[in-house]
Amino acid sequence: MTALPSGAGVPPRKVVALSGGVGGARLAQGLHRVLPPGALTVIVNTGDDFNHWGLEISPDVDTVMYHLAGICDDDRGWGLERETFRTLAAVRALGGPAWFNLGDRDLGTHLVRTERLRRGDPLSAVTADLCAALGVTSRVLPMADGPCRTRIHVPGGDVLPFQEWFVGRRAEPRVERVSWDEDPPAAPGVLEAIGAADLVVIGPSNPYVSIDPVLHRPGVREALRGRPVVAVSPIVGGRAVKGPLAGMVASLAGREASASAIADHYGSLLRALFVAPGDEVVRPGLRAIPGDILLPTPSDRVAFARRLLAEAEAQG
Amino acid sequence: MTALPSGAGVPPRKVVALSGGVGGARLAQGLHRVLPPGALTVIVNTGDDFNHWGLEISPDVDTVMYHLAGICDDDRGWGLERETFRTLAAVRALGGPAWFNLGDRDLGTHLVRTERLRRGDPLSAVTADLCAALGVTSRVLPMADGPCRTRIHVPGGDVLPFQEWFVGRRAEPRVERVSWDEDPPAAPGVLEAIGAADLVVIGPSNPYVSIDPVLHRPGVREALRGRPVVAVSPIVGGRAVKGPLAGMVASLAGREASASAIADHYGSLLRALFVAPGDEVVRPGLRAIPGDILLPTPSDRVAFARRLLAEAEAQG
Numbered sequence: 001m002t003a004l005p006s007g008a009g010v011p012p013r014k015v016v017a018l019s020g021g022v023g024g025a026r027l028a029q030g031l032h033r034v035l036p037p038g039a040l041t042v043i044v045n046t047g048d049d050f051n052h053w054g055l056e057i058s059p060d061v062d063t064v065m066y067h068l069a070g071i072c073d074d075d076r077g078w079g080l081e082r083e084t085f086r087t088l089a090a091v092r093a094l095g096g097p098a099w100f101n102l103g104d105r106d107l108g109t110h111l112v113r114t115e116r117l118r119r120g121d122p123l124s125a126v127t128a129d130l131c132a133a134l135g136v137t138s139r140v141l142p143m144a145d146g147p148c149r150t151r152i153h154v155p156g157g158d159v160l161p162f163q164e165w166f167v168g169r170r171a172e173p174r175v176e177r178v179s180w181d182e183d184p185p186a187a188p189g190v191l192e193a194i195g196a197a198d199l200v201v202i203g204p205s206n207p208y209v210s211i212d213p214v215l216h217r218p219g220v221r222e223a224l225r226g227r228p229v230v231a232v233s234p235i236v237g238g239r240a241v242k243g244p245l246a247g248m249v250a251s252l253a254g255r256e257a258s259a260s261a262i263a264d265h266y267g268s269l270l271r272a273l274f275v276a277p278g279d280e281v282v283r284p285g286l287r288a289i290p291g292d293i294l295l296p297t298p299s300d301r302v303a304f305a306r307r308l309l310a311e312a313e314a315q316g
Numbered sequence: 317m318t319a320l321p322s323g324a325g326v327p328p329r330k331v332v333a334l335s336g337g338v339g340g341a342r343l344a345q346g347l348h349r350v351l352p353p354g355a356l357t358v359i360v361n362t363g364d365d366f367n368h369w370g371l372e373i374s375p376d377v378d379t380v381m382y383h384l385a386g387i388c389d390d391d392r393g394w395g396l397e398r399e400t401f402r403t404l405a406a407v408r409a410l411g412g413p414a415w416f417n418l419g420d421r422d423l424g425t426h427l428v429r430t431e432r433l434r435r436g437d438p439l440s441a442v443t444a445d446l447c448a449a450l451g452v453t454s455r456v457l458p459m460a461d462g463p464c465r466t467r468i469h470v471p472g473g474d475v476l477p478f479q480e481w482f483v484g485r486r487a488e489p490r491v492e493r494v495s496w497d498e499d500p501p502a503a504p505g506v507l508e509a510i511g512a513a514d515l516v517v518i519g520p521s522n523p524y525v526s527i528d529p530v531l532h533r534p535g536v537r538e539a540l541r542g543r544p545v546v547a548v549s550p551i552v553g554g555r556a557v558k559g560p561l562a563g564m565v566a567s568l569a570g571r572e573a574s575a576s577a578i579a580d581h582y583g584s585l586l587r588a589l590f591v592a593p594g595d596e597v598v599r600p601g602l603r604a605i606p607g608d609i610l611l612p613t614p615s616d617r618v619a620f621a622r623r624l625l626a627e628a629e630a631q632g
Contacts, residue, residue: 053427053430053431054370054371054427054430054431054434055370084400084402084420086400086402086420086421086424087403087420087421087423087424087427088424089421089424090420090421090422090423090424090425091424091427091428093424093449093450094424094425094428094446094449094450095428095445095449096424096427096428096431097431104400104402104403104406104420105402105403105405105406106406107403107406107423108402108403108404108405108406108407108409108410108412109406109410111369111370111371111403111407111412112407112410112411112412114369114370115369115370115412115413118370129411130410133409133410133411134409134410
């Protein structure tokens with residue numbers, strides 16, 4: 001057993017969470033509600049970002065932002081509570097592309113962001129302003145200001161933009177490889193936030209398409225080496241809590257989905273891994289912490305964040 | 317008295333209406349409901365077109381299209397019936413520009429149009445497809461495919477884009493002059509439709525900012541010279557039925573708003589002018605036809621269109 005590192009009963013004052021969409025956003029919401037204002041920085045994947053209807057859409061950034069603002073739809077897991085889809089219905093009726101669900105209220109975010117990006121403002125600055133307008137007191141940082149488009153390689157040689165594979169084709173074609181079109185530097189503040197963190201938490205997001213893009217930003221792995229990093233397994237009972245991860249573990253790692261597969265993927269980066277009860281991990285230097293890791297409701301997320309921070313505070 | 321020209325009891329088979337926004341759209345709706353499918357072509361002002369939230373908006377084209385489709389909001393006069401404004405509220409909450417009212421359903425039109433224009437499709441083709449999707453059997457032609465931006469010159473030397481003057485500043489600064497940034501050719505089909513028309517009707521729209529841009533397209537005045545052209549006065553009781561026209565007549569023509577001012581503005585182009593009772597016009601060569609010209613409800617519009625076509629059919 002290895003101790004979580006903040007140790008000696010001192011609660012972590014600066015926490016960084018790495019996040020993709022729903023899973024990471026749910027954990028980030030718990031941390032946001034438990035930590036004091038300004039203590040949490042969430043660094044968010046932008047590999048899923050894409051242009052649709054001429055709008056610049058950052059699905060993971062928005063999912064995190066909406067969760068921290070407390071306005072997400074907890075039943076669907078994406079988008080906004082009490083959302084309507086009247087514009088989408090109009091676009092469909094006019095013969096426009098309607099395969100991606102954009103809500104009416106959500107559209108406001110994309111319209112404001114797209115205008116500002118076209119004027120030359122960086123995504124990180126626009127995100128900060130959107131968060132301020134929504135009253136979010138934690139910091140939400142896109143991993144990069146430049147594009148970093150995830151491409152999904154499927155059998156037959158096709159290479160699909162992420163959203164076309166994930167939403168347009170329901171994540172059904174088997175993933176043979178994941179690649180990125182660009183390799184942008186980390187957004188301003190990313191390396192600094194990691195360097196100043198008392199604790200880094202990798203959320204229960206998809207390692208291949210949500211967390212790897214963050215880890216691949218130049219300097220991020222090096223900055224993480226000196227920090228206490230823990231992760232929350234996105235696997236429960238051999239299946240992904242949400243999304244197509246189990247099939248990706250099978251096709252990309254050639255094994256069954258389990259906490260062990262997650263532990264091996266992150267390797268020596270991790271000091272501890274929160275796992276579902278019974279999903280044992282035996283790996284030298286890694287502390288596996290079993291317990292309930294499902295985060296369906298805001299109160300589950302708060303309770304889990306308290307437990308996570310308490311484990312980090314305690315001597316191992 | 318001059319006869320309306322189709323004469324000899326033959327109803328006009330091909331009718332062209334020139335239209336701006338609400339007034340012209342209401343008349344066009346009446347003509348659309350009375351004439352057989354395909355008989356009506358509405359040529360619409362695009363001088364008010366502008367970009368907002370990154371979207372290409374054609375207010376007059378949409379107002380006509382929505383009226384012909386029978387889905388306009390008859391109380392407001394613009395936009396769609398049973399419309400909601402959730403995206404607008406979201407944009408406002410995020411600090412974005414919210415001075416122009418865009419409804420959620422209406423946004424679908426702008427999103428589909430903007431995407432297609434960005435792909436290089438001309439506005440006339442996009443408009444035809446939008447009309448087809450809405451089941452509009454009359455033809456709606458934007459006056460031009462290229463931009464033709466109306467500029468409003470106000471005291472102090474300022475020159476405002478039309479919508480900034482009209483909506484943003486509530487049409488309050490006095491108009492000293494109207495100009496256009498570009499001089500595009502008429503859209504495909506415009507000159508042909510006028511050339512084939514048994515009757516051309518200038519709708520009760522603002523002559524300066526709604527009809528003049530159409531008349532200024534190269535070849536349009538020449539095509540109209542050989543055709544029977546009638547107009548419907550946009551003035552009732554010395555005031556504009558809708559919008560800032562009365563003030564513009566005062567500042568641009570230096571006289572009170574009346575059917576005579578409208579008749580003089582169009583000059584020898586007109587063979588007849590439908591005027592409000594008591595708003596007499598005495599002008600050689602022009603037949604003034606008094607009667608109710610208010611078109612608040614669809615049944616008023618249908619009744620007026622029948623009267624207008626009957627007058628055209630009758631010997632004068």
